[in-house]
Amino acid sequence: MSGSETSTIMKTKNLSVGYNRKTVLSLVDLCFEKGKFISLLGPNGSGKTTLLRTMAGLLPPCDGSVLIDQIPLSEFRQEYLAGILSVMLTDRVSPGLFSVFEFVALGRYPHTGFLGRLKEADKKIVISSLSQVHARDLVSRQIETLSDGEKQKVLIARALAQEPGLILLDEPTIHLDLKHRMEVMSILQNLCRKKGITVVASMHDVDIAAKISDQVVLVKDGGIVSWGPPENILNKKSVAALYDFDGASFNPDLGSIEIKCNGNRGAVFVVGGIGCGAVFYRLLAKRGFAVSTGVLHTNDLDYYVAMSLGAKCITRSPLEKITRDQIDEALPLVSQADYVIDAGFPVSGLNQMNTELIRYALAQGKPVFTLRKEEDVKRFLQTDSENLIICENEIRLLDKMEKEKSRLKLPYL
Amino acid sequence: MKEHQIKENIAVQPKRYRSLFVFFTVVLLFSAALNIMLGSINISFSELFRIIHTHDTVTTNGFIVWKIRIPRTIAAVIGGAYLSVSGLLLQVFFRNPIVGPFILGISSGATLIVSVVMLTTLSLGFTALAPFLTTLSALAGAYATMAVVLLIAAKVKNAITLLIAGLMMGYLCHAVTSVLVAFARQENLKMFVLWQLGSFSGFKWSEIRILFIFGGLILVLVYALSKPLNAFLLGEAYASTMGVNIRVFRFLIIFCSCALAGMVTAAAGPVAFIGLAVPHMARLCFVTSDNRILIPGTVLTGAIVTGLCDLVARLAFSPIELPISSITAFFGAPIVISLLIKRKVSI
Numbered sequence: 157m158s159g160s161e162t163s164t165i166m167k168t169k170n171l172s173v174g175y176n177r178k179t180v181l182s183l184v185d186l187c188f189e190k191g192k193f194i195s196l197l198g199p200n201g202s203g204k205t206t207l208l209r210t211m212a213g214l215l216p217p218c219d220g221s222v223l224i225d226q227i228p229l230s231e232f233r234q235e236y237l238a239g240i241l242s243v244m245l246t247d248r249v250s251p252g253l254f255s256v257f258e259f260v261a262l263g264r265y266p267h268t269g270f271l272g273r274l275k276e277a278d279k280k281i282v283i284s285s286l287s288q289v290h291a292r293d294l295v296s297r298q299i300e301t302l303s304d305g306e307k308q309k310v311l312i313a314r315a316l317a318q319e320p321g322l323i324l325l326d327e328p329t330i331h332l333d334l335k336h337r338m339e340v341m342s343i344l345q346n347l348c349r350k351k352g353i354t355v356v357a358s359m360h361d362v363d364i365a366a367k368i369s370d371q372v373v374l375v376k377d378g379g380i381v382s383w384g385p386p387e388n389i390l391n392k393k394s395v396a397a398l399y400d401f402d403g404a405s406f407n408p409d410l411g412s413i414e415i416k417c418n419g420n421r422g423a424v425f426v427v428g429g430i431g432c433g434a435v436f437y438r439l440l441a442k443r444g445f446a447v448s449t450g451v452l453h454t455n456d457l458d459y460y461v462a463m464s465l466g467a468k469c470i471t472r473s474p475l476e477k478i479t480r481d482q483i484d485e486a487l488p489l490v491s492q493a494d495y496v497i498d499a500g501f502p503v504s505g506l507n508q509m510n511t512e513l514i515r516y517a518l519a520q521g522k523p524v525f526t527l528r529k530e531e532d533v534k535r536f537l538q539t540d541s542e543n544l545i546i547c548e549n550e551i552r553l554l555d556k557m558e559k560e561k562s563r564l565k566l567p568y569l
Numbered sequence: 570m571k572e573h574q575i576k577e578n579i580a581v582q583p584k585r586y587r588s589l590f591v592f593f594t595v596v597l598l599f600s601a602a603l604n605i606m607l608g609s610i611n612i613s614f615s616e617l618f619r620i621i622h623t624h625d626t627v628t629t630n631g632f633i634v635w636k637i638r639i640p641r642t643i644a645a646v647i648g649g650a651y652l653s654v655s656g657l658l659l660q661v662f663f664r665n666p667i668v669g670p671f672i673l674g675i676s677s678g679a680t681l682i683v684s685v686v687m688l689t690t691l692s693l694g695f696t697a698l699a700p701f702l703t704t705l706s707a708l709a710g711a712y713a714t715m716a717v718v719l720l721i722a723a724k725v726k727n728a729i730t731l732l733i734a735g736l737m738m739g740y741l742c743h744a745v746t747s748v749l750v751a752f753a754r755q756e757n758l759k760m761f762v763l764w765q766l767g768s769f770s771g772f773k774w775s776e777i778r779i780l781f782i783f784g785g786l787i788l789v790l791v792y793a794l795s796k797p798l799n800a801f802l803l804g805e806a807y808a809s810t811m812g813v814n815i816r817v818f819r820f821l822i823i824f825c826s827c828a829l830a831g832m833v834t835a836a837a838g839p840v841a842f843i844g845l846a847v848p849h850m851a852r853l854c855f856v857t858s859d860n861r862i863l864i865p866g867t868v869l870t871g872a873i874v875t876g877l878c879d880l881v882a883r884l885a886f887s888p889i890e891l892p893i894s895s896i897t898a899f900f901g902a903p904i905v906i907s908l909l910i911k912r913k914v915s916i
Contacts, residue, residue, distance in 0.1 A: 263811070
């Protein structure tokens with residue numbers, strides 16, 4: 157414990173934050189280590205921004221204290237603090253007629269003299285700050301002419317020019333396109349890894365936060381729900397509870413969020429495995445079908461995707477041969493399904509039995525859509541039923557299936 | 570190659586500004602000379618040179634130059650400079666390009682107290698102060714308004730709220746002034762209306778000296794604030810995290826701005842649009858928002874523009890002299906309107 161104490165840069169002790177005595181978050185006890193990437197996660201209005209502003213010294217704490225190197229924030233001289241801590245806020249910044257160089261040079265404020273005249277060393281730091289955010293070629297552009305993504309990078313460069321040990325960022329990737337979002341995140345990650353700067357950022361993308369953060373802090377309902385390494389903290393349950401969502405789920409193994417299928421357009425059974433089914437599960441969920449699938453080994457990609465999409469799933473332990481028992485379990489699902497899809501999985505000794513499911517469906521007179529080539533169909537399935545419909549890709553398959561559906565529906569009307 | 574270029578860019582900038590400053594100073598001197606030479610009696614350059622060189626105050630021309638034209642020119646030039654800087658400070662402070670010294674109600678406050686003194690019999694008790702009464706009451710009004718505004722500034726953190734408070738103060742003062750005007754006696758009213766039109770005429774050397782010294786000191790203070798002023802361009806939150814003591818700084822900006830505007834209003838009456846339009850002209854000329862450049866730039870631009878406006882006011886329908894505010898409004902109003910439409914020039 158004493159070892160980690162020495163590398164602590166910021167700590168909050170029994171902290172309550174809020175505006176004008178209206179407390180937004182209370183009992184915040186956090187501890188940020190040097191050179192770590194910390195993400196604050198939580199729904200809109202949960203108090204992430206208020207917490208960040210309090211940690212930046214922009215708001216006085218309602219109770220408790222924020223400590224930097226064991227010293228309360230309020231005891232720092234403002235200009236001295238600016239050399240330790242810098243911020244990037246969501247406030248709109250339009251300083252007027254400044255070149256990028258002049259703008260980033262404003263970040264030298266705590267290090268320059270009375271009139272803010274730049275020395276050679278200051279100029280070098282400005283240029284290197286711009287290089288670190290891959291924005292060196294913007295140096296003589298006017299601030300007002302920059303795109304959102306470029307502006308965001310320049311704002312980070314300004315924060316860097318302060319030469320802080322700790323940067324607090326409020327929603328650093330908001331309003332950015334995918335390219336700039338990824339670029340900004342990798343820039344921030346590099347600041348931690350290479351420069352040893354502690355980065356504390358409020359974030360919206362749980363999946364990205366999980367991938368790059370050393371620590372995540374879950375903020376909700378007026379307090380910190382939990383905090384620690386994302387590997388320990390973020391799971392399907394905690395993320396669903398954090399954002400109160402049912403329609404989607406976070407899968408820590410995949411590191412992504414899947415939108416669940418609660419479809420009412422009909423039941424589809426996918427015979428999948430070895431990664432062939434995943435694309436179908438997502439596609440079917442997207443188009444509003446209820447998905448069931450099997451038999452999958454529990455180390456299969458298909459299994460993870462199916463689970464996070466909320467599909468019904470018949471499973472088998474990894475590396476064990478699928479037997480009659482699992483097939484019998486899956487057969488009722490096949491019977492209930494309106495359609496069956498054969499995802500075209502490679503057939504081996506372990507999953508040989510899955511072909512049984514397809515033959516069963518055909519025997520029941522259900523239309524089966526397959527991605528296999530004609531000769532493979534004969535080889536693996538030993539059938540030439542006319543209910544077996546061969547398709548060349550996933551989209552074609554779905555289109556054919558939907559056409560079939562409208563054709564079949566008519567008599568019931 | 571690139572590094573070399575970058576270094577060169579950074580090194581070249583001060584020189585560009587230096588030549589601009591030299592150019593503006595020359596233009597200022599030239600326009601001041603025009604102000605002194607032209608009028609109902611034209612004085613040639615050689616005559617002017619002789620009068621100044623020999624310090625001739627005896628001949629008619631000499632009297633005109635030393636007692637009328639030069640004081641008026643200096644008053645217009647430094648008055649314009651002060652008003653412009655006052656406007657610049659307020660534009661930075663409120664981070665709003667459509668703001669001038671009048672917006673805080675400074676001039677309305679000054680006008681109110683002047684109207685109280687001029688239009689009522691209140692002044693009868695202060696006969697000893699009679700010669701300075703207008704000046705003193707205008708200053709008192711300006712600072713009283715400033716005190717109220719500062720009181721509000723201490724309470725509210727939000728600049729927009731303060732802006733609205735200033736606007737309301739202005740309306741309030743204006744309303745009281747209108748009531749006083751409605752009840753005023755005819756002969757009092759004429760004097761008040763003349764003052765309210767605004768003019769740089771009739772300045773004495775002693776007044777100019779006071780204006781020059783106090784205003785000059787405040788200009789030095791403003792220039793010393795240019796570093797936090799620059800930080801303030803990013804907004805209060807950023808400025809604060811960069812090390813600016815926001816409370817002290819807010820107080821200083823308002824103090825300087827009100828003092829400069831109040832001083833000029835007291836002496837010359839309310840002069841419209843200079844404080845609002847000139848900072849934009851300076852920004853367009855110097856192509857920067859860096860206050861270390863913009864403050865001296867605004868001083869020069871304000872001096873030139875106001876000097877020329879005063880010249881036009883005197884010459885356009887000579888011998889009838891137009892109020893300075895009408896001329897500044899002719900130039901200022903289109904600028905404000907185009908700013909509102911384009912929204913291109915930001916602070």
